[in-house]
Amino acid sequence: MTDLNQFLARAERLLERLEGLLPAEPTAPDWAASTAFRWRRKHNSAALVPVPRPHQIRLGDLQDIDDKKDRIVANTRQFLAGKRANNVLLTGARGTGKSSLVKALLTEFATEGLRLIEVDKDDLIDLPDIVELLHGRPERFILFTDDLSFEDGEPAYKALKSVLDGSLAAVPDNVLIYATSNRRHLMPEYFAENAATKHLDGEVHPAEAVEEKISLSERFGLWISFYPFSQDEYLKVVNHWLAEFGVPPAAVAGARGEALQWALLRGSRSGRVAWQFARDYAGHYTE
DSSP, rough: OHHHHHHHHHHHHHHHHHHHHHHHOOBOOOGGGGEEEEEEETTTEEEEOOOSSSOOOOOOGGOOOHHHHHHHHHHHHHTTTOOOOOEEEEEEEETHHHHHHHHHHHHGGGGTTTTEEEOOGGGGGGGGHHHHHTOOSSSSEEEEEEEEEEOOOOOOHHHHHHHHHSSSSSTTTTTEEEESSSTSSSSSSOHHHHHHHHEETOOOOOOOOHHHHHHHHHHSSEEEOOOOOHHHHHHHHHHHHHHHHHHHHHHHHTTHHHHHHHHHHHHHHHHHHHHHHHHHHHOOOOO
């Protein structure tokens, strides 16, 4: 009997150690702590962590993308009103305002119950757990993934694909996914894949590899494409930020040459480059 008791005691201690290695149930945050949250996984636990100071960018700060603002704002208003709305994929040139536009939505609509949850690409495999925490909440949640792209075989790819459209469990009505990417189809595309495309009776039938890559982006109901700025658009954004940073109008007009030189050295005309130039110029400007 003593041997049996010793065996049971050892087994109980072993089970206790094993329990410590198992993933803990995700925990919900203090929803009143912030309007923005991050999904963070550490060791064997995961939780929604409040962002104490969300980035306060305004829709009015985003220049020369009015058509894109109108489309995503309309979709978000529908969502907040409890009407049908789409998941959104924002794609295109770097630095043109994709992620800033999503952040500006929170600034605009936080008082109407909008909440933003940032999920890193590597944590997308946890989407079912995140969605479960949001089920039944009165707020309206946008799950935001920035700079989204996948390589072949990544498990997060299938997790996102399933949650967007295809899982047996329905995503609650108070959750949408907004993602940004430099790739329209979110995965690398190779010439060899296109070479396998077939033409049958005048119709184009993409190869299976191409179809698989297109199938994820097609699960986003709304696509919004961003393009590099023209010189005039770039200068308009520069002038906006110089004024925001307190540079007098006369000095704003005189900064044109430096702004163009800055863009030339950076090899890009974008909202991000314009903002960076304005910060530099305002920082060293003297009357």
